[in-house]
Amino acid sequence: MKKEYDIIVVGAGPAGSMAARYASEQGASLLMLEKDRDVGYPVRCGEAITKRNLIQFIDPDPKWVVAEISKFVVYAPDGTEVVFDFGEVKGYMLERRIFDYELAKTASTAGAEILTRAYVYDLILEDGKVCGVKVEYRGEKIEIKSKIVIAADGVESRVGRWAGLKTHIDFRDMESCFQVTASNVNAPQDALQFYLGTNYAPGGYFWVFPKGENIANVGLGVSGDHCKKRSSLSYMNEQMEKFFPDASILTQVAGGVPCSVTLDEITGDGIMLAGDAARQVNPLTGGGIGSGMIGGSIAGKVAGEAIKKNDLSLIHNYKKEWNKKRGKLHLILDKIKEEFFKISDEEFNEIFHKMIKHKPEDRTLNKLFMTALAKKPSLLVEVAKVILI
Amino acid sequence: MFRMAKKGKLMIEILPDKCDFCGACVGVCPEDAIELKEAEIKIIDPKCTNCSKCIWSCPIEVIKFNKDGIEV
Ligand SMILES: Cc1cc2nc3c(=O)[nH]c(=O)nc-3n(C[C@H](O)[C@H](O)[C@H](O)COP(=O)(O)OP(=O)(O)OC[C@H]3O[C@@H](n4cnc5c(N)ncnc54)[C@H](O)[C@@H]3O)c2cc1C
Ligand code: SF4
Ligand code: SF4
Numbered sequence: 004m005k006k007e008y009d010i011i012v013v014g015a016g017p018a019g020s021m022a023a024r025y026a027s028e029q030g031a032s033l034l035m036l037e038k039d040r041d042v043g044y045p046v047r048c049g050e051a052i053t054k055r056n057l058i059q060f061i062d063p064d065p066k067w068v069v070a071e072i073s074k075f076v077v078y079a080p081d082g083t084e085v086v087f088d089f090g091e092v093k094g095y096m097l098e099r100r101i102f103d104y105e106l107a108k109t110a111s112t113a114g115a116e117i118l119t120r121a122y123v124y125d126l127i128l129e130d131g132k133v134c135g136v137k138v139e140y141r142g143e144k145i146e147i148k149s150k151i152v153i154a155a156d157g158v159e160s161r162v163g164r165w166a167g168l169k170t171h172i173d174f175r176d177m178e179s180c181f182q183v184t185a186s187n188v189n190a191p192q193d194a195l196q197f198y199l200g201t202n203y204a205p206g207g208y209f210w211v212f213p214k215g216e217n218i219a220n221v222g223l224g225v226s227g228d229h230c231k232k233r234s235s236l237s238y239m240n241e242q243m244e245k246f247f248p249d250a251s252i253l254t255q256v257a258g259g260v261p262c263s264v265t266l267d268e269i270t271g272d273g274i275m276l277a278g279d280a281a282r283q284v285n286p287l288t289g290g291g292i293g294s295g296m297i298g299g300s301i302a303g304k305v306a307g308e309a310i311k312k313n314d315l316s317l318i319h320n321y322k323k324e325w326n327k328k329r330g331k332l333h334l335i336l337d338k339i340k341e342e343f344f345k346i347s348d349e350e351f352n353e354i355f356h357k358m359i360k361h362k363p364e365d366r367t368l369n370k371l372f373m374t375a376l377a378k379k380p381s382l383l384v385e386v387a388k389v390i391l392i
Numbered sequence: 393m394f395r396m397a398k399k400g401k402l403m404i405e406i407l408p409d410k411c412d413f414c415g416a417c418v419g420v421c422p423e424d425a426i427e428l429k430e431a432e433i434k435i436i437d438p439k440c441t442n443c444s445k446c447i448w449s450c451p452i453e454v455i456k457f458n459k460d461g462i463e464v
Contacts, residue, residue: 039430047414122429139429159418174420179451227420231448259416266430275439 018278043103056293080200182222
């Protein structure tokens with residue numbers, strides 16, 4: 004470890020690793036710091052990703068792909084099932100403890116240095132400008148200087164705050180989650196299953212995602228408003244008892260997903276935010292692996308460019324690039340989320356009853372949203388925009 | 393509006409033995425009053441204003457409001 008780098012990345016999740024890789028590819032000297040002992044562990048994630056998002060960055064590899072997804076099965080509160088069959092592989096289930104590791108390896112192959120067990124506890128600030136980080140590493144306190152810090156520190160997002168960025172999230176937008184990886188769970192290997200309704204997970208959904216023969220990630224997310232009244236753990240205990248009373252629990256995790264639009268400010272003087280820390284999660288689905296990788300890769304490219312051209316003001320182009328690629332889409336998805344979660348259980352049941360009347364080939368996700376939002380014509384325009392993107 | 397902490401006492405208590413170190417509470421804390429390391433968590437006195445948002449976001453109910461306050 005040197006005393007100074009061009010760029011320091013805090014957090015070695017998907018966003019951090021992509022930022023590190025794309026900046027290193029442009030020749031910047033870079034150090035990525037991770038507080039945990041292992042990159043990729045513990046896994047606080049349902050581990051589903053769309054094919055479109057994944058293949059932009061890495062080819063699917065049987066080492067970390069545990070299932071290929073070609074169907075969504077969605078359940079209404081009264082149990083009515085609607086199957087969306089895409090007829091081809093549209094997504095993957097990952098083994099993230101291996102996947103995150105592989106992503107970090109791509110960063111290190113590009114030239115990045117990586118260190119785990121390195122907890123960043125503060126920033127070095129000079130006249131309000133970020134000039135590096137203060138790290139606790141194996142009981143020792145070390146200061147490391149850099150021209151740019153990329154904070155990819157996940158849902159906590161503290162590093163940005165130390166630079167004066169407002170990163171805390173409204174508790175109503177925080178999906179409070181609990182998930183188990185369980186065996187003795189018989190789930191279809193080609194489908195993601197979602198259960199909607201206030202009895203399962205108000206303001207969110209209950210999910211069953213396949214992880215190989217007889218194993219699945221089973222979890223749920225409840226929006227902050229609802230979690231205030233009853234915790235996700237208590238919802239989860241009820242669902243496990245109801246659906247999988249014989250399951251063996253191999254892993255259990257709590258977690259928070261910031262489901263909101265991206266922060267207004269994702270850059271400051273010498274600092275950039277990426278991934279969950281920048282609130283780059285898809286606000287409707289809570290998926291943040293793919294969008295975090297996209298955010299991280301843009302941050303890394305822009306930072307690498309700023310170093311190469313020796314013009315640090317270029318980092319502020321990041322927001323524009325992000326908005327072009329995802330930010331604007333997230334604004335629309337967030338509006339749809341707001342309306343979607345206002346739909347009552349009875350209305351969901353009605354919508355699903357209408358859906359099953361369509362021929363299977365006409366049951367598309369777009370149609371679901373169209374039917375769901377038919378009462379709100381203004382939102383139909385928004386949905387149409389998403390479909391066109 | 394928020395209940396003031398008694399001097400030298402915190403009213404929000406995280407039960408470290410039960411915490412999963414997931415960071416949800418840290419993300420919602422408006423005051424940056426929670427420090428989270430790999431498997432260590434604590435509320436930083438005197439930043440905490442007792443607003444209770446961390447309590448509401450915790451998936452596993454391990455943050456409690458302690459009306460008598462805890463010595464720090
Ligand atoms: C229960 C649950 C289910 C989910 N399911 C899905 C899903 O199926 N599909 C999907 O796409 N997304 C899902 N998500 C969201 C997804 O997990 C995140 O959006 C994604 O991991 C974000 O990546 P990231 O790189 O921004 O942050 P993270 O992956 O959280 O990485 C941040 C890293 O920063 C480190 N760090 C934090 N602070 C410091 C510090 N001070 N010093 C050093 N290191 C630090 C952390 O230890 C961590 O490793 C789920 C989330 C949860 C909680
Ligand atoms: S009570 Fe409010 S200020 Fe105190 S730690 Fe919790 S969220 Fe932060
Ligand atoms: S939200 Fe709950 S489980 Fe998660 S870190 Fe905070 S206290 Fe621990």
